[in-house]
Amino acid sequence: xxxxxxxxxxxxxxxxxxxxxxxxxxxxxxxxxxxxxxxxxxxxxxxxxxxxxxxxxxxxxxxxxxxxxxxxxxxxxxxxxxxxxxxxxxxxxxxxxxxxxxxxxxxxxxxxx
Amino acid sequence: xxxxxxxxxxxxxxxxxxxxxxxxxxxxxxxxxxxxxxxxxxxxxxxxxxxxxxxxxxxxxxxxxxxxxxxxxxxxxxxxxxxxxxxxxxxxxxxxxxxxxxxxxxxxxxxx
Numbered sequence: 001x002x003x004x005x006x007x008x009x010x011x012x013x014x015x016x017x018x019x020x021x022x023x024x025x026x027x028x029x030x031x032x033x034x035x036x037x038x039x040x041x042x043x044x045x046x047x048x049x050x051x052x053x054x055x056x057x058x059x060x061x062x063x064x065x066x067x068x069x070x071x072x073x074x075x076x077x078x079x080x081x082x083x084x085x086x087x088x089x090x091x092x093x094x095x096x097x098x099x100x101x102x103x104x105x106x107x108x109x110x111x112x113x
Numbered sequence: 114x115x116x117x118x119x120x121x122x123x124x125x126x127x128x129x130x131x132x133x134x135x136x137x138x139x140x141x142x143x144x145x146x147x148x149x150x151x152x153x154x155x156x157x158x159x160x161x162x163x164x165x166x167x168x169x170x171x172x173x174x175x176x177x178x179x180x181x182x183x184x185x186x187x188x189x190x191x192x193x194x195x196x197x198x199x200x201x202x203x204x205x206x207x208x209x210x211x212x213x214x215x216x217x218x219x220x221x222x223x224x225x
Contacts, residue, residue: 030210031210031211033212033213035215040121040217041217042200042215042216042217042218043157043200043215044215045212045213045214048207048210048212050208050209050210051209054209056207056208056209058212090156090157092213094213096210096211097211098144098145098204098206098211099144099145099162099204100211101147101159101162102147102149102159102202102213103159104156104157104158105156106155106156107155107156
């Protein structure tokens with residue numbers, strides 16, 4: 001089975017802190033994604049990557065950056081956390097190809113105080 | 114207009130009932146389609162892919178109508194354990210790869 005592991009299940013940070021969310025997958029997937037999920041808004045794509053060192057903006061990239069130095073790891077960075085970034089963050093991965101399934105990590109509930 | 118739209122529900126149905134959800138998408142160039150299930154405070158998990166000819170997996174049937182740009186999910190003989198949020202997912206060509214666009218989900222409650 002594909003395993004996508006997110007480093008923290010719950011995280012509490014203060015406004016202005018730099019926050020790192022880590023995600024590792026063990027199935028040699030080319031694609032990796034970061035979403036945030038908020039009530040009533042569903043999952044929204046922040047950034048994605050289709051190869052090492054490649055990154056593409058999703059629908060809501062403002063206030064975030066990403067890093068993919070190794071194929072298995074995709075990090076989401078909040079440069080200066082704000083309260084409106086309090087959310088559930090979900091990492092996912094897939095093989096390339098239009099019919100490939102998306103596999104999720106268990107999520108990180110981030111609270112910014 | 115949202116790219117992928119779903120009725121948020123909740124759909125409250127008795128055990129044993131048949132229930133159907135629809136999902137519409139706006140990009141006619143969308144490539145592939147999926148239904149995911151999400152339990153409360155858990156990550157989404159793949160329920161089934163949706164094929165052009167329609168497909169069935171046990172009590173679940175998925176249909177795709179490209180002309181009208183909608184997909185559907187039918188659940189027969191509902192079980193209490195089917196209570197969850199069902200997410201419609203559309204795969205579109207993005208930069209360098211395909212990206213997955215999610216609907217906001219339809220909540221189902223199956224009642225004893």
